[in-house]
Amino acid sequence: MAQTLTAKAPKPKLSFREWISLPRVQKWFVIVTFAIVPLLLLLVFTYIPFGKMIEFSLYDRSYTKIRGFVGLKNYTRIFTRSDYFDAMFLSVYYMGGALIQLALALYFATLLSFKTRAGNLFKGTIFFPYLINGIAIGFIFKFFYTRGFVLDTVLGFLGFNPESLPYWLRDQSINNYSLVATSVWRYMGQNMVMFIGAIMSVDPTLYEAAEIDGANRWKQFLYIILPSIKTIVMLNVILSITGSLSAFEPPYVIMGGGASGTATYFIKMHQTAHIDQRVGTACAMAVVLMIIIIIATILQKLFFRFVLKEGVDDVPERSPKKPRKKLARV
Amino acid sequence: MKKILSLALCLLLLVAFAMTASAELPNFLDLKVGEDYTDITADITVLNHRTDLKDTKFPEYIAAFKELYPNVTVTIDTITDYAEDSLTRLTGGNWGDIMMIPALDKDELPNFFIPYGEVDTLSEKYNFIDAWMWDGLAYGMPSTGNAQGIVYNKKVFEQAGITELPKTPDEFIAALKAIKENTDAIPLYTNYAAGWTMGAWDAYLGASANGNGEYLNQVIIHEKDPFSDRGDGTGPYAVYKILYDAAAEKLIEDDYTTTDWEGCKGMINQGQIGCMVLGSWAFSQMVEAGPNGDDIGYMSFPITVDGKQYASGGADYSFGISKDITEDEQIASMLFVKWFTEQSGFAYSEGGVPIDKSGEYPALYAAFDGIDIIPDTPALAGEETYLADLNAESELRFNNGGDAKVQEIVEHGFNGTKSFDDIMADWNARWSDAQDYLGIEVNE
Numbered sequence: 001m002a003q004t005l006t007a008k009a010p011k012p013k014l015s016f017r018e019w020i021s022l023p024r025v026q027k028w029f030v031i032v033t034f035a036i037v038p039l040l041l042l043l044v045f046t047y048i049p050f051g052k053m054i055e056f057s058l059y060d061r062s063y064t065k066i067r068g069f070v071g072l073k074n075y076t077r078i079f080t081r082s083d084y085f086d087a088m089f090l091s092v093y094y095m096g097g098a099l100i101q102l103a104l105a106l107y108f109a110t111l112l113s114f115k116t117r118a119g120n121l122f123k124g125t126i127f128f129p130y131l132i133n134g135i136a137i138g139f140i141f142k143f144f145y146t147r148g149f150v151l152d153t154v155l156g157f158l159g160f161n162p163e164s165l166p167y168w169l170r171d172q173s174i175n176n177y178s179l180v181a182t183s184v185w186r187y188m189g190q191n192m193v194m195f196i197g198a199i200m201s202v203d204p205t206l207y208e209a210a211e212i213d214g215a216n217r218w219k220q221f222l223y224i225i226l227p228s229i230k231t232i233v234m235l236n237v238i239l240s241i242t243g244s245l246s247a248f249e250p251p252y253v254i255m256g257g258g259a260s261g262t263a264t265y266f267i268k269m270h271q272t273a274h275i276d277q278r279v280g281t282a283c284a285m286a287v288v289l290m291i292i293i294i295i296a297t298i299l300q301k302l303f304f305r306f307v308l309k310e311g312v313d314d315v316p317e318r319s320p321k322k323p324r325k326k327l328a329r330v
Numbered sequence: 331m332k333k334i335l336s337l338a339l340c341l342l343l344l345v346a347f348a349m350t351a352s353a354e355l356p357n358f359l360d361l362k363v364g365e366d367y368t369d370i371t372a373d374i375t376v377l378n379h380r381t382d383l384k385d386t387k388f389p390e391y392i393a394a395f396k397e398l399y400p401n402v403t404v405t406i407d408t409i410t411d412y413a414e415d416s417l418t419r420l421t422g423g424n425w426g427d428i429m430m431i432p433a434l435d436k437d438e439l440p441n442f443f444i445p446y447g448e449v450d451t452l453s454e455k456y457n458f459i460d461a462w463m464w465d466g467l468a469y470g471m472p473s474t475g476n477a478q479g480i481v482y483n484k485k486v487f488e489q490a491g492i493t494e495l496p497k498t499p500d501e502f503i504a505a506l507k508a509i510k511e512n513t514d515a516i517p518l519y520t521n522y523a524a525g526w527t528m529g530a531w532d533a534y535l536g537a538s539a540n541g542n543g544e545y546l547n548q549v550i551i552h553e554k555d556p557f558s559d560r561g562d563g564t565g566p567y568a569v570y571k572i573l574y575d576a577a578a579e580k581l582i583e584d585d586y587t588t589t590d591w592e593g594c595k596g597m598i599n600q601g602q603i604g605c606m607v608l609g610s611w612a613f614s615q616m617v618e619a620g621p622n623g624d625d626i627g628y629m630s631f632p633i634t635v636d637g638k639q640y641a642s643g644g645a646d647y648s649f650g651i652s653k654d655i656t657e658d659e660q661i662a663s664m665l666f667v668k669w670f671t672e673q674s675g676f677a678y679s680e681g682g683v684p685i686d687k688s689g690e691y692p693a694l695y696a697a698f699d700g701i702d703i704i705p706d707t708p709a710l711a712g713e714e715t716y717l718a719d720l721n722a723e724s725e726l727r728f729n730n731g732g733d734a735k736v737q738e739i740v741e742h743g744f745n746g747t748k749s750f751d752d753i754m755a756d757w758n759a760r761w762s763d764a765q766d767y768l769g770i771e772v773n774e
Contacts, residue, residue: 062722063421064438147585169587172745256523259737260587274414275731277433277722 097180098240109195138253375426379412430647470648474682482605537704541635577743595619
């Protein structure tokens with residue numbers, strides 16, 4: 001103690017006001033005060049709940065009652081019982097839907113990037129579903145698919161025999177397709193707008209040059225547009241795949257909480273936590289899902305880097321963050 | 331900073347004071363509503379599930395209570411998705427003074443609520459008071475009581491040529507078939523999509539299916555393979571078999587995934603539905619849903635045990651009073667609960683079995699003449715948590731949110747994807763695994 005005091009003694013003693021106005025102190029002061037608010041929010045609302053979630057996953061507990069520490073038993077339960085992974089399998093439907101959705105979005109984006117009659121109207125119309133609240137969309141489609149309602153009537157006008165039409169939500173071989181279709185309808189416009197934004201940045205003189213060289217529209221798309229926007233395409237693929245793993249709203253609202261074999265992994269997690277009151281198991285499910293999402297993201301990155309030998313370094317690094325935020329709240 | 335600190339300290343002291351002060355409360359049974367504590371001043375909040383009554387009947391009740399206790403302000407707070415959200419509110423604290431007790435395990439009751447007194451003495455005056463019993467003390471006062479039966483449309487049954495109400499599962503299925511053949515009505519409306527309406531089938535497991543009130547809390551927990559066919563049309567097997575058969579014979583609604591709970595009330599009122607398997611609480615709602623209230627009838631569940639029919643009875647949501655409020659608030663809450671039970675007429679107007687034993691039975695129980703309404707007997711001492719533990723472990727969740735398993739019966743029945751015996755075998759396996767895991771003794 002005495003030594004440090006003597007060591008410090010030769011330094012000129014600054015008053016607090018002088019010290020605080022030193023440039024290096026000022027710099028750090030600004031950095032710290034600006035960073036502390038978002039960091040604190042991140043810590044309080046993301047990392048602390050996340051840590052708690054991992055802690056919960058090691059207990060057999062409900063919200064109100066802790067039955068005891070069980071170690072990894074919650075995890076073995078998830079991996080030894082088939083129903084949790086059956087739920088995971090449903091994500092494949094949503095991933096398939098996501099690919100169709102991206103292809104459609106890319107198609108419309110390309111069309112609407114060129115001069116089209118009433119182009120803005122079409123852009124607006126296609127983007128509109130994204131602005132509607134997900135719960136409202138659920139109710140819209142619940143009526144849309146009900147026997148003898150909108151979809152059956154429209155198909156009836158087109159000449160289909162209403163009696164031979166399937167039950168869109170009851171028939172368990174097609175009800176997941178029906179639900180995926182609502183999700184495609186909702187998010188396609190958002191993907192399209194992102195693609196249009198990216199296509200706008202392509203230098204228009206390239207099209208002229210290509211036209212002079214005799215390239216048709218398809219070739220222009222393949223050799224000019226697609227390579228120029230591959231970063232944004234990649235980003236959308238990653239977001240859609242991770243989004244598919246966490247599909248929740250369509251089955252929850254339309255099927256009343258995932259009945260008739262439409263319970264996705266998220267629904268199953270919700271049921272486990274809130275209906276079965278097995279909060280520990282649900283937290284373990286969330287951790288498992290997060291690990292799967294991280295693995296999926298890494299695999300995609302590796303795939304695009306080494307198999308396609310294309311740099312994706314400029315893809316923003318935040319893709320896995322969105323689902324994790326959701327998880328932390330379970 | 332100092333101000334905040336001192337404020338926090340004050341609050342802490344207040345809370346501590348409130349905790350010590352709540353030691354001496356009046357005896358609930360001896361409270362005389364309208365005579366005792368008439369000058370008490372308190373603000374109390376009642377958290378409950380009746381969103382439909384918040385702005386209609388509750389203001390009338392509150393006004394009537396205020397005449398007796400002018401200085402007590404009662405606020406009604408309701409939650410739409412009560413079963414789930416109320417648990418979150420409960421754990422969050424600060425939910426008010428009185429709440430309808432959500433699905434807690436019995437041993438957690440003392441952590442949140444004050445007892446009304448000993449079940450033994452209270453049960454002389456009140457029905458179903460043992461619904462929330464822990465350690466011999468009653469923590470919940472039922473708001474109203476239910477008897478479990480089937481709500482049906484008399485006119486539809488008449489048109490179908492059914493002269494006598496069905497008393498066995500076979501007779502019931504035959505009646506449904508008659509409705510399908512002779513009328514345009516949907517014989518049995520499952521309300522599949524709403525979910526909880528399917529879970530309502532669990533309510534018949536007790537006396538309705540066995541003639542024995544001890545079944546649910548004392549027998550099934552130790553029973554080996556409780557879901558096996560007994561061969562005489564009784565027991566849990568028979569209850570769910572009715573649903574499976576009705577689905578398999580297409581005696582239910584055509585597109586069950588898009589049913590609408592609010593819509594079904596008007597449909598049965600107008601004779602578009604034959605019957606629905608719901609507790610007696612549903613009766614008054616069906617009557618009020620349209621102009622043909624007189625057509626609505628209530629019958630007992632079609633299972634006959636040794637030549638006699640029984641009905642499971644039980645408490646609806648029960649009032650619990652918070653242990654973390656001031657003594658005055660607790661006394662005011664006790665007064666309100668006592669008044670609500672004995673003088674508000676709530677149970678009667680909701681078509682419920684009266685909680686106060688001197689209360690009057692509503693007219694709908696006419697069809698229950700000669701049928702005993704038997705409540706579920708509480709679990710034996712030391713076994714109080716068994717059913718809840720088995721429910722959680724087997725994930726069958728009887729009477730406790732297990733809607734999905736009943737929905738699956740409809741799906742498998744309708745689509746023919748799994749035989750009923752396979753479903754019951756699966757339930758038996760899950761039940762005995764849970765018994766094994768929890769180390770519960772099984773009677774062979």
